[in-house]
Amino acid sequence: MALQQRIRGRQAHTPGATFLTYTPNGKKLVTVGVDNFCRIFTTGSDDEPVTVDDCQENNTAIVAGNGFFIAGSEDGTVCKYSMEDNKLLDILVRTSLPVRDIALSPDGNWVAVASDELVVKVVNTKDTSQVQYLRDQNRSVKHVAFDNSGSHLAVSCTDGSIYMYSLSSEEPNMIKKVDGMIKSLDADAEASSKVLWHPDGRAFAAPTSTREIQIMSFSDWEYQRTFRTAHTADITAAAWSPNGALLATTSSDLTLCLWDAKTQKLLHKYDDMKATVLAMVWHPTENILSYTNNDGELFIHTDIVPTEHAPLLEKPLQPAPFFHDPSEGRNGVSAKPLTNGTNGTKHVLPERRPRRDGTPDSLDDILGPDGLSDDGMDDFVVDDDGAGYAPAINGHGKRTNGHLGALQGPAAKRGAYGSSSFRPQTHEAFQPGSTPWRGNRRYLCLNLVGFVWTVSQEQSHHTVTVEFYDREFHRDFHFTDPWKYDKACLNENGTLFSCQPQGETESTKSPAMIYYRPHETWTTRTDWRTELPKGESVTAIALSDSYVVVTTSANYVRVYTLFGIPYRVYRQKASPAVTCAAWRDYVLTIGNGPVGGDGMCQLLYTIENVKRDEVFQSEDIVALTPNSTLSSVFFSDEGDPYIYDSTGVLLTLLHWREKGQARWVPMLDTTLLSRLSSGNKEESYWPVAVASQKFHCIILKGQDKYPYFPRSILSEFDFHIPLSAPKDRKEKEKEAEAEAMDEDDADAEVKGETEQQRLEHALLLTSTLLSQLTSTLSATRPSASQSQSLRDLEASLDRTLLQLLQQECIAGEDRGMKALEIVSLMRDGNGKMMELARKVAQRYGRDVLSEKINELAERRAGGFDEDED
Template sequence: MAPQPRIRGRQAHTPGSTYLAYTPNGKKLITVGVDNFCRIFSTGSDDEPVTVDDCQENNTAIASTNGFFVAGSEDGTVSQYSLENNKLEKILVRTSLPVRDVALSPDGNWVAVASDELVVKVVNTEDMTQVQYLRDQNRGVKHVSFDKTGSHLAVSCTDGNIYMYSLSSEDPNMIRKVEGMIMSIDSDAEATSKVLWHPDGRAFATPTVSRDVQVMSFSDWERQKAFRTDHSADITAAAWSPNGAILATTSSDLNLYLWDTKSQKLLTKFDDMKATVLAMAWHPTENILSYTNNDGELFIHSDIVPSEHASLLSQAVQPAPFFHDPSEGRSGNATKPLTNGTKQTLPERRARRDGTPDSLDDILGPDAISDDEMDDFVEDDDGAGYAPAVNSHGKRTNGHLGALHSPSSKRRVHGSSSFAPEIHEAFQPGSTPWRGNRRYLCLNLVGFVWTVSQEQSHHTVTVEFYDREFHRDFHFTDPWLYDKACLNENGTLFSSQPKGDTPAIVYYRPHETWTTRTDWRTELPKGESVTAIALSESYIVVTTSANYVRIYTLFGLPFRIYRQKSSPAVTCAAWRDYVLTVGNGPVGGDGMCQLQYTIENVKRDEVYQSEDTVALTPKSTLSSVFFSDDGDPYIYDSTGVLLTLLHWRTSAQARWVPMLDTTLLSRLSTGQKQETYWPVAVANRKFHCIILKGQDKHPYFPRPILSEFDFQLPLSGPKPPAKDPDAMHEDEDEAQDPQTDQLRLEHTLLLSSTLHTQLSSTLSSTRPSSAQRLALQQFDSAVDKTLLQLIAAECLAGEDRGMKALEMAGLLHDSDGMMLERAGKIAQRYGRDLLRDKIGELAERRLAEREEEEE
């Protein structure tokens, strides 16, 4: 068969993954891609397409009606756009992980959202508070597809199974799990596993692992005929013609085939595709097949079906390719007849509620609740906040504001006056959620631990180190399905959750040993799950769902157990003998539980801070908590601020001090970069993190590169980082930019003072090393040197700034009078005689005070 001539494509978007959808009437074709705009093409017109600018980046899916279209993106946003004014109408729903596919019901009233989350959300396009949740998947979802009636939804999961749901009742019901038909693939793979409903409504087809397209009967779930394709790589897109007479398939082998549905024979082939096609759509009425590829191109292929076969498109809806027609029945059991080629799963679909195509009965069925009862039906089942709380007067409360919810917390609606506080979810510092079949369990400055899901039977865990000369990487099969890990120089700690009759497990594996076997494993009481774990040089800490804090020695000896006061538990951290635990406390003014922390010395059995408040701004959440390499507590919150805890060894004196606001970094001052920062550690008085580009929320594979930033207290907007205090000299009294230099000196002064306070507190409670003593002297000296530079700047500014300069002189530590003497010389150098005299009087008073103290 001779290949067809190649057609010319249009550069619709920036090179990258691009997707498309026709409106049902075929008048418009919409495309989305990796850039932040959508394109609307008019069928039969060579005019430039209409561009919709207010879109998200990295779009992954699109679906359309005649009046609007819906697009999903990797940042978890599903947006609805009007085709009348070509503008963004609203954001329908958000997911915490990337969206992979969207599908609209035939009447356009519901959109199904597939994402890397375990839950598929079906959202009403008119009232986004009406949400149905499909929960039977145990992995992320690759595709979703409505049948012709809109009463069934096929969910293609990355675990290699199809989950078929009925949406004809109040609660969605999974009616079938189809195994062994689609392949298990990563959610971001180019290959497809989408369910293709045949237009006659009685069957569906899917690509298989053998690169065929298998047809299955929807009535008896039996496999029917298959299209034995010649593709040499995984199928990336497929589509039935509007009447089901032709099937189009394409693959990453850059071939596109058209097949006769009745005979499963090849009609024609196109074997010189430029790039991998990711999406295909037939025009609803014309001989046109349009497709987009992974290079940002759109192809509108007119007369794609050769003239000798074009009559196939003009026929009525063709039957699905069955070995046997289920409508004829088997063993005397005939199935119900079709109405206009469409299966009526409900008695006449309740007459479509007087014929209105946008009736809720199309989705909810004959037993659906009434409109008045709808408020009672909508529950925020997954805690995502899409169903607004309603008070006894039918008004929305402030509970609809987007805050972090616990999966177990449900908001009461309509008719209930009870208040449900919003609790902070438990998390493990340094871990990431599942993305595809892998995730990081731990990532820090020592190395990283990651796991790969091998279906439900086991995982494979890998531990890698940055310093491979000191430690060797290792890899093992994990039948316990560990979901948390900690890593330090001494060993690796794991924990798993209870499953069935198997209790939660804590497992510790040291890196070095001088005996035969020193790793150990212990089980928690039945029904008790692990919320967070921590590992120090001396102890292992486990917080649990029973609000117990369980502390073990490194070799498995239970050392302490007590119940945490603030609950539910959120997270924990450890360093040497110190343990920090965080839990939910009293409800704050924003409706969220305030987080409370406790710090104790386990060895001495001393509590330094008991149930003190974690300082977060309203509606912000805690992202990470850890100790620095010097043993100081740090937190990082969702607003991008790194804070440390000063005076934490003194009861009731602790305070949270911001050390870095990443939103004020100079690299973001131009507004051209869109990036966030994933916290890793604080070491050598620097913030170590992973830079996340665009809409990414967590690092992914391949292993990301660590970056570091100096501390920068939020005194003003983005500015250059402070100079090294040791490199400063008192004669640096002139600057290229006086205002910038003034800000730099003020920042250096406050930062040096804060670090001095932090280190002096540590040295007062521990045995200081020579390096620590030297560092404390350097911070002390940096404070005085910076004050002298600021005094010089004030003297240079004019005589009227003398009072501020005298105030600065009063802040000098000046244990021996040398610093005040230098301050007087600076004033004399700039001719500020009155200031010099005032500084001299201050020096005399201080000398007299020292003499009185000595007496």
């Protein structure tokens, strides 16, 4: 067969057990075997692989990041190697007995080590002193596998049980022991009992003793669909395709099978294996399956999926093969997203039509296992917008007269806004700094003080952990949470929590609650709880140095003092409420307002001083671009409001203390960062705070939308108001060539353009910061540091204008009018700057400009405006 002829077999190692792995970006493939070297193959290249010498012998497992790989061997050594210089970086851990398997967390920060010891060790790849120990299994461990979030680890034990651990807290805990799913195997057996996490993260699979692949849902631990492989010997390896649409299995019966994950049907069978395959991995993006066997051979099987089935690999992330989706309940009657959260990508499962009760009949065969016709034409005409394309059916199965149209013709010709089917899109409420659930944990709060996260413990309760960056000033704490808090705020004074109403029925449902816990007190106990009125839920909370702020589903804004005294209650005009923020005595609330041109409700904000009962801005518009959403809102360390939107732009509100004068000014467009100009990086940024005139955030790699565990480090970026697009690599190369030219004119032109852009940006940024600080000092008593900062900004502004003037003078006499305009922008209280500007003009022989500057200085000295005659 043509497909079989494209299998590329190589003798990678000495005959014996051989294993392999791809790097996450798919550029490299690494193999290990019984000899004392590793080999690195380049995807798509026929060149000889790179050989990494001085490795351990009898290697049993291999994992890799984009810049390193880790190998485990029978002598109990787990070593980390660099792919840049192919050298040993570190010995991560040693075990007293042979290593059987290793697994790397998705972020590459943790490696789990399974050995013939009873304990599984989870070691930090950057700091080997950080080790977690998993001790619940009674026998040695054969396999380990991280889930897609890195928050859970599946341990396949030789006793035939799967131990599921949560790694969300400092001390890992076992959350489930799954018995009867996998086969009891010897640690060195070729057969596999490894857990295969489905790419959508909601289910896992494992080979069974009956040589099948069984699916189990992770949320409710129920058995789902089964791949009845018909292998005649034990399964030795299996792997999901990157999008979860396909499953590959192989066995010691020397066959390799490809399965459709949705229908569990066999798509193709390869029965010409020369030896037992021990490891098998899909390429992250291409139609390639690579595998190694027990004879030291590597096979890179290109176009492994036949042409007629290749479109399955091109599909987006596919749902796990469930009998019923656990998030929908037993009936499976509503579509549910695979991932949840604001701005998150949603993969929606189709609604299933229930099968007819009783014995199967011909109608079931026509409809297929999911109640859908096999030809996929049952939804060819769908009246999804009420426009009348499909006939309506009444409760008696008869066609209604809806197809005849309305009695009043003109009404049917109204636009979208006049149509009864139009529904405006409201912005979902969100809590700044929190993330959606991923597995059984989530962050409730992330800021510069610390972070708060919660772990769900099998629906009975949660466990909450609060950690601080400055542990000399505050101590971390951890507590059991029976109320299941879903929102939190953290500052230097205390931590604020809130929970939603709980209960099965309205009569037994407990009300929503607010809980405040101060960090330090000079009395015995000052934390407090308060319940909201029945039927009212919390949409967002905020905590300042002076007040607790709560917005609710009834559109109330409730303000409490730090000791729980109700201080203000009023109804928010913009509804439904979206979020809120607070700083000292100031409260900012945001809600949905009138419908914009894109069909979405515009967001309206209000800023008030609670202590003085003074409103500064009332129901003004939050400036968002069409089809974008608000990602976060917070006050800076200086007390200025900031927002971050889904397009990656950070904006601040200028002149917000002056009624009717507030405006949103972009301070940073993260899509224009120079680090992205090469086009090779795919990353986004999770907003955390603005402090010291810098944007603090967490960098998210690839398609990630939220930070997850293990916690990522904070990064910071300087403000950079978007004025021009960043230069790509080709433009930079042209500039470099121009700078290397001998002609002085070409060199000066390139450098002058770059310097001009830098000065223009510095002028606009300094002017914005000066305006921001001036507004702040007009409302408060300035401190010594603030007064000095004001003087520094003023001096910096004039200095930048002088440098711009110099650039114009260098450019030529024809730039004189622009140069004079630059001089007119100077903030000159005593004539000093005018004198310096005149000297710059004289230095470059711009006599006419010097005379004009003299005239401008005289007019200012006489108290005349430049625009007056």
